[in-house]
Amino acid sequence: MYLIMIVEDDKKLGALMQNHMERYGYSTYLVEDFSNIKGEFIKNKPDVVLMDINLPYYDGFYWCRQIRELSNAPIVFVSARETDMDQVMAIENGGDDYITKPFSYDLLLAKLKGVIRRAYGSYSEYVNNEIYELSGLFIYINENSIEYKNKKIELSKREFHLLYCLAKNINKIVSRETLLEALWNDTEFVDDNTLSVNITRLRKRLEDIGIKEAIETKRGQGYMLINNWN
Template sequence: MYSIMIIEDDKKLNELIKNHLERYGYRTFSIKDFSNVRSEFVLEKPELILMDVNLPVYDGFYWCRDIRTISKVPIIFISARDSDMDQVMAIENGADDYITKPFSYDVLMAKIKGVLRRVYGSYSNNVNNEVFEAKGLFLYINQSMIEYEDKKIELSKKEFQLLYSLIKNADKIVSRETLLDILWNDVDFVDDNTLSVNMTRVRKRLESIGIYNAIETKRGQGYKINVNW
């Protein structure tokens, strides 16, 4: 069943929504740190977000824009603000739908099912929204992009695949054979020198965003990444 992230600072309403969704089999979790919504989103990887507009620290429009820089996960606003302008702002900032309070739970469930069906079901293009995080380094899977301390750069497909393979196996040696398989295709000839050149490029990419000496060469074995930067 789908996982839903609830961003609502009214504790009573938060609990009511949570209980209702779980009754229908959805997995839910609620934001605890309203100053760090993006990090919790990356950590939990929800498949849908329900979000209020009026939130502590930054409003829902801000967090909607922020999440849209890294993901196309569906976002439905639930808000007491019922003006046309608020609804227009929500859509322009990347929301998929808008429900005004007070609301019917039947309508809420219908909206959720409709959005999930469109994004992940029979009407979807199955877009990959995955974000992988390791000690503050964000890897945006469907964009071949990495970000560290607000510095964001795009990698080539091969560079990204090499880095992703190393990070998924952090503090373990990834064999040269495994990494060569990543570089191989029917067109390019791949040898040890090709792997060394590409790994040098990955190191330089990391250095450009402030991460140094993270990738170790294990002679005769492969490479290992240390994520304690």
């Protein structure tokens, strides 16, 4: 049974969300101490977090960043804010999905099932694999780290997802849309510039372990990882 932590200061709405999810077999926990949401997360170890943005003390973006220092557990923002910038901010700060209030509970459950499948279930490519090897480049699935010629470094979550997606399609063009889906599972929340920035960071990380000019830009199409280190 998955534990869902609900970070919602509207007690009535929080209780409604809790009751609905428990009817469908989820275990839930309503946060009460909004001054220490990070501590609540550490104490309860939830599998998924439903996070409002407008909260007492600090906003949901702040708490999302705090949780990301500890865990990659899925975080779904549930907020009345509906601008594109709010949704971009949610993703940029480590969120996995976004639901705008008011919402249907069918949509809430669908989003919840989706992030659980991607993180823990049949849609997760990383669950049963620990190491992916590619011509001497070792990709450590459970660590978000890579190693080449005895040089090992840790990647950010986004850098790792990008590299893994490119590595699974070595010497093939991977479209920008596919890479955006690999990163955030919803292309409308992220623009092309954000993807370009993360590709640049990944190139630098590969150079740090001695792999240079391995990611080629295919204008108008996407990117390709070239096996030029073998």
